[in-house]
Amino acid sequence: MGHPSAARPDRRSVIAGAVLLPTMSAFPRPGRAREARPAAEPLLVGSSNALGGMEEGHARLVRGEPGLDVVIDVVSAVEADPEDTSVGLGGLPNEDGVVQLDAACMDGATHNAGSVAALENILHPARVARLVMERTDHCLLVGKGAYEFARMHGHEHVDLLTEKAREAWLRWRETMSTRDDRLPPPAGKEDEKTGWIPGLGDPAADSFPRHGTTHCSALSRAGDVACTTTTSGLAFKVPGRVGDSPLIGCGLYCEAGSGSAGATGRGESAILANASSAVVALLRAGAHPRDAGLEVMSRIVEQTRLQAAWQPGLLDEKGIPSFGLELYALDTEGRFAGVTLRGKDREFAVANADGARLEPLETLF
Ligand code: ASP
Helix, strand or coil: CCCHHHHCCCHHHHHCCCCHHHHHCCCCCHHHHHCCCCCCCCEEEEEHHHHHHHHHHHHHHHCCCCHHHHHHHHHHHHHCCCCCCCCCCCCCCCCCCCCCEEEEEEECCCCEEEEEEEECCCCCHHHHHHHHHHHCCCCEEEHHHHHHHHHHCCCCCCCCCCHHHHHHHHHHHHHCCCCCCCCCCCCCHHHHHCCCCCCCCCCCCCCCCCCCCEEEEEECCCCCEEEEEEECCCCCCCCCCCCCCCCECCCEEEECCCEEEEEEECHHHHHHCCHHHHHHHHHHCCCCHHHHHHHHHHHHHHHHHHHCCCCHHHECCCCCECCCEEEEEEECCCCEEEEECCCCCCEEEEEECCEEEEEECEECC
8 A cells, every 4th residue: 555645646736726626627617706797786685674774775885885884884773773682782691691792794805704703792793793804814703802802993892781681581590490499570560571572481382582683795886795694692592602693604605706695593503504605605506596595494404304313302393493594695696585494474674776675585384
């Protein structure tokens, strides 16, 4: 048997492409990435909670503003909204009652990205993610380091736990077990405070919704793509848990000449499928965003059936994934879609020449 290195190509031939090129040519050419063309029509696509800033955002794209500036402003409004309990201020906290935020942004024109995870006490994590992208040679900062970085760049220290979110967390603590010493208040007036979370505090309910995030993707007038995703993550998560939102390729991804995608819902599934980069890879190969989203969702269903061997609760009684997951996508042709794993009356937000509006998500189940 010869020396193992004998079978390997030498470095020079790899660099010259002599060895890699035949293999690579079997895949769809990423050459479109270098051909950013003027867009027929500027476009924004995202989660339904991003709708508020989309009309103005679209007008800015029409005026020729860069997509990254626009998407970050669109989600900043959601981060600052205390009524949205899944993002930024007012986001539901972790097990310890601490709001920990995850966010990322990506710019197709420079193929660069930045993100922050488990960031506390900073109102605009998506803006900090952009600073990571533009003012460091890194992609991801976490926890205390991310906080110090944000403070260094002038972001204020903010208490993100609203009274409403604190009440919900308290009720969760008080009702999570009958074997501890915490007692919820008697049913009645107190419940009005957290009645906005269906099932929370109701011992008869199996579970309650723990998801929520905001995503926005843009196609600019110049034909460039950009995206951002920002979240407080799963409600009452294990401290330090990081979801898909700040992970490039999982909670968001874009590529010049191909398109942009993002995810909301159970982050672990989006991580294990590298969901957003999987969607963009299909866009690159020419798939319609709807078909790309549904194809990746189908893969996630197959993966979930494997995962259910050790985590049966991931499937419902019909063998369908029991959790929520949504994918949003646009391509550089101006085509777009939002798809959901399950649920019939779900919507996503879109803005183009026909206006800013909610449209129904395509559903797999
Ligand atoms: N994807 C987010 C996460 O897993 C949560 C969500 O969108 O509901 O952190």
